[in-house]
Amino acid sequence: MRENYITIKQKGTNELTVSKSKFIAHCSRASNEEDALVFIQKIKKEHASATHNCSAYLIGEHNQLQKANDDGEPSGTAGVPILEVLKKQGLQDVVVVITRYYGGIKLGAGGLVRAYGKATTLGIAAAGVVERRLHERIKVSVDYTLLGKLENEIRNSSYILHHINYTDHVEFIVDVDQTAIDFFTEWVTNVTIGQVKLTTEKKHFIDFEQL
Numbered sequence: 001m002r003e004n005y006i007t008i009k010q011k012g013t014n015e016l017t018v019s020k021s022k023f024i025a026h027c028s029r030a031s032n033e034e035d036a037l038v039f040i041q042k043i044k045k046e047h048a049s050a051t052h053n054c055s056a057y058l059i060g061e062h063n064q065l066q067k068a069n070d071d072g073e074p075s076g077t078a079g080v081p082i083l084e085v086l087k088k089q090g091l092q093d094v095v096v097v098i099t100r101y102y103g104g105i106k107l108g109a110g111g112l113v114r115a116y117g118k119a120t121t122l123g124i125a126a127a128g129v130v131e132r133r134l135h136e137r138i139k140v141s142v143d144y145t146l147l148g149k150l151e152n153e154i155r156n157s158s159y160i161l162h163h164i165n166y167t168d169h170v171e172f173i174v175d176v177d178q179t180a181i182d183f184f185t186e187w188v189t190n191v192t193i194g195q196v197k198l199t200t201e202k203k204h205f206i207d208f209e210q211l
Contacts, residue, residue: 001203002061003178004133005092009207012127016119020103023115025123027096030057033065036095040069043097051102054078054116057095058086073100077112085120089129096120130207133177137162137204140172140188141197153191159184160206175206 008027016023026043030036036057044053052071056079059065068079082096098119107115142150147170154161154172165171176184188196 001134004131005061006090006129006131006210007093008091008124009128009130009209012123012125014119014122014126016115016122017103018111018115019105019107021105021107021115022101022103023119024099024101025096025119025126026099027094027123027127029093030059030095031093033057033059033067036065036067039095040097043099047099050099052078052100053097054082054100055095055097056080056083056086058083058091059093059095061092063087063092073112073116074109077109078116081113081117082120085117085124089124091124091129094124096123098123129210131210132205132207135160135175135177135204135206136181137201138174138176138184139199139201140174141199142170142172142192142195144170146170146192146195150188150191157187173201175204178203 007029012027014025028039030039036059040055047053052073054069054071054073056068057065066083068083070076070078078098082098086094086096098116140150150172151164154174160175161172162175163173165173185198188198
């Protein structure tokens with residue numbers, strides 16, 4: 001399982017007009033090919049009157065699934081430029097559909113490549129980019145005598161305090177980066193002088209904004 005990867009933050013849409021042709025970029029996450037195909041069909045249905053609905057998606061830890069579709073544009077002038085932008089930005093698990101409403105002026109092969117590439121870039125900018133980092137959610141159980149000290153230490157650390165449960169003892173629910181598990185275990189053991197019980201609850205990804 002991958003420990004981190006770059007993808008878009010959310011669905012995004014943006015528009016570009018080139019020589020009276022309107023290019024509308026639609027971006028979405030897609031964790032599998034079915035997600036990508038459903039999104040593509042949704043956009044095609046919404047823009048059934050468009051001249052073209054060209055698409056590309058890049059899915060998988062090693063980009064196992066790569067597909068590009070020109071949807072009637074000259075071969076290699078639409079789907080491939082979209083896909084190349086995804087690769088250049090290092091994105092994974094993303095699908096993009098560029099809807100084109102023809103404006104009556106031919107752009108030529110080079111003009112189409114540039115237009116579809118730029119529209120894709122604008123769409124990604126609208127969606128935003130995040131790094132997804134694999135974390136383990138760990139339950140840290142201690143006696144109430146350590147409540148104040150441990151809460152203060154966690155809140156002043158790089159670890160993410162998700163929740164605190166107050167039962168017959170205190171349970172800190174903490175998200176820890178997968179790469180820092182051993183360090184966290186040693187750290188919290190030292191802070192509590194060994195008076196702690198750690199239980200791994202689940203693994204999940206957390207999104208971090210890209211600057």
